[in-house]
Each structure stands twice: as structure tokens, then as C-alpha cells.
Amino acid sequence: MQCAEFEIRLQDALDRRIDPESDDRLVDHAERCEACRHVVYGQRLLLDGLRVQAEPPCSSHIGHQVLDRLASDSARRTRRRRLVFALAIAVALFVAVLPFARGPRADTATARPSAKVLAIATVPQPPLPKPTMTAGETEEFRLLIRQLLDQVSLRPLEGFESVDRVAGKSIRPLAITFHFAFDTLRRTLPGQGSAEPTHPQARSLRSDAASPII
Amino acid sequence: MEDLRILVKCCLEDDHAAMLALVDRFRGRVYGLCYRMLSNREDAEDAVQETFVRVLKNLAKWDSNRDFEPWLFAIAGNRCRTALAKRRRRPASYTIVEPLPDARPDEQAAKELTEEVQLGLQRLRPDHRQAFVLFHQHELTYEQIAEAMSRPLGTVKTWIHRARGELIRFLQEREVVQESSYAMRRV
């Protein structure tokens, strides 16, 4: 047997988890060839070294640490989901009331185009689509939105406050931000009694007014 | 295998006792791999923790018709490679092998041999090291290792052969393998 064949046969024995010294042909060659004998010896030492338990024992608390990690990961996911939900509601509300907030301004504040502009703009405009709500329905809807805005702007938003508690001082409190946004929207609705604006910085959401607005 | 399936089913139903039992059942073997890969107790324990967090989060993805250990060791191997990559980015010098506790004189030689082997393992490429440890210490088959490492069987076999060769050369360089004293024994 040549050394190359010995090497292949040795690897094959190890692959099949067979002790190389149980193979007579390997042993015959190794007895005559010093280099290959060293390889067999090295292999035996290597496997002996692996068999001895090398590692210090693993902590028995690992299981509880894993459960703690899972619980905190789950809590973090829940907080993130709540924040997204609160933001989605705020955006939806904002989108819903936006047309009503713009309504009266469009009637009163928009300047009429001059005769020159009218003369230049000769392209015929398609007829406007007919409103899908009757005047009574629109008024009813407007009242509902106003009631809703009255509710959300007259007391702190509880959902946001729980998010703010978690966020700490890292962002401007969402409860305050949205409170003022809704309050402003309420004031811009047509037919709203008070025309006098409230300066945001002059108000506090909290009855004790202890914490300054960030 | 059937009891493992039941255990996994209970874990999926958020049974904490079952989760603890699953971790307890495999922590020793996972830790064995992580310690061989990282050579540091704290890093190995962190990797074990990360492994089981991922295992429990992704347990529903395990195909119960296949062996559990290759799937488990695939996750553990990934965690170890991530830890090794982080370590490479760390500028400070690093303890390569933790010394084992002092042994009696008759155990001294075995202790030294174990430390030399562990030192030699650190010189291997991480993928060669992982394949070698899974074959020789965890006794996984080549097929299971190929599955755990997502590599072809032939590649895994080549890696293990190379790892053996490099480790023996390392032991010779360190004069752990000494020429005169050794005679072949017929088993």
C-alpha cells in the first residue's frame, strides 16, 4: 500500500467511525511508514481529546432566561402594535374631518378670477359630479364629527397617554400633539361658536399642570 | 421522537413547563457546540440563549417529519457565526481558550490534551470547525450535517477531512504527537 492509498483508507475508516487500528492493512502500512504512523497516533490523540468533556457546565438557569427574553420581546411587540394602531386612528380621523375643515374657507376666502384669467382659461370644464349626500345628511354628518371632535379635544387621549408613558421623554407627547390638532380642527369647523383661538402653549392637559409641555 | 413531537406541540400551545423541558433536554448539546465554536463560557451561554429564543419563536416552522437536531444545530451554528463576526469587529484582544479547572496529576495529561485540541479547533475556519464538531462530538451523520449547514454532502465531507488533517498537523507542531513513544496497537 502506498501512503496516498493509506490516507484515503484512513479517512474512510474515520468516516465510518471505525478505529483505524482495527484495520490490518492500515496497521501493516503504519508499522513500516513512520509518517503515516504519526498520522494514526495524532488521530487517536485528537479523538481522545474530543471525548474528554472540555466545556465547563452550562448554566441551569438558561431555560428561565429564555422565557424572560420571550416575554419581554412579546411586550415590546405589543407596545409597537398599539402605537401603530393609535397613529392609524389619528390619521383616519384627520382625513375624515379635513373636507369639513376646508369647507367654509373655500366659500368665503377664495378670490374670484379676474376677467382676463377667465378669458385665457377657455378650456371647457366637465360638469361637477352631483353630491351624493343631501343637505340634511351632510349637516347631520357634520354635527356627528363636531361631537366627536368635542369629545377628543376636551380631554386627554388615553390611548396616546399609555404610549407616551412608554416613550418617555424621547418624543413630544403624542397625547398633547393630537389634542391640539383635534382642538384646532374643531375650531375650524363651520358654525363653531368660539372664534377666539387658544394658544397651544397657554394650555395644559393635566389638571395639576405640573409638567411643562415638551 | 414521539415524545419530542408531543413536547413541541405543548410548546406551540404556550406551555411554559414544556418550553423549559425542551431547553433542558437540548441545552447541554447546544452548549457543547457553542463552546467548541466560541471557546468562551459567557459567549457560549449567550449563543445558547439566543438559539433557544429563536427555536421557540420559530418552532412552528420545524417539519416534524424530519430530525429535530439538525434544525436545532443549524440555528445554533448561525448564532455562533454571528458571535464570531461580532468578535472580529471588536478591537480588544480576546481570551482564546478558557483554562480548565486544575486536575489531579493523573488527569493532567488529559486536561492538557483537551486544551490543545480546543486551541487547534480555534485555528480552523468556522464552517470546518462546526462540521468537525457535529461529526466527531455530536455524532451527527454526514447527511444531517449537510442539512444543518445547508451545504452539499460532498462539501461537508471535504471540510471534515481537511479539519482532521489541519488538527493533526497542529498537534504535531505543538509537539503533542511525539515520535519515539508510539507503537501501533492492533485492535
Ligand SMILES: [Zn+2]
Ligand atoms: Zn505512509
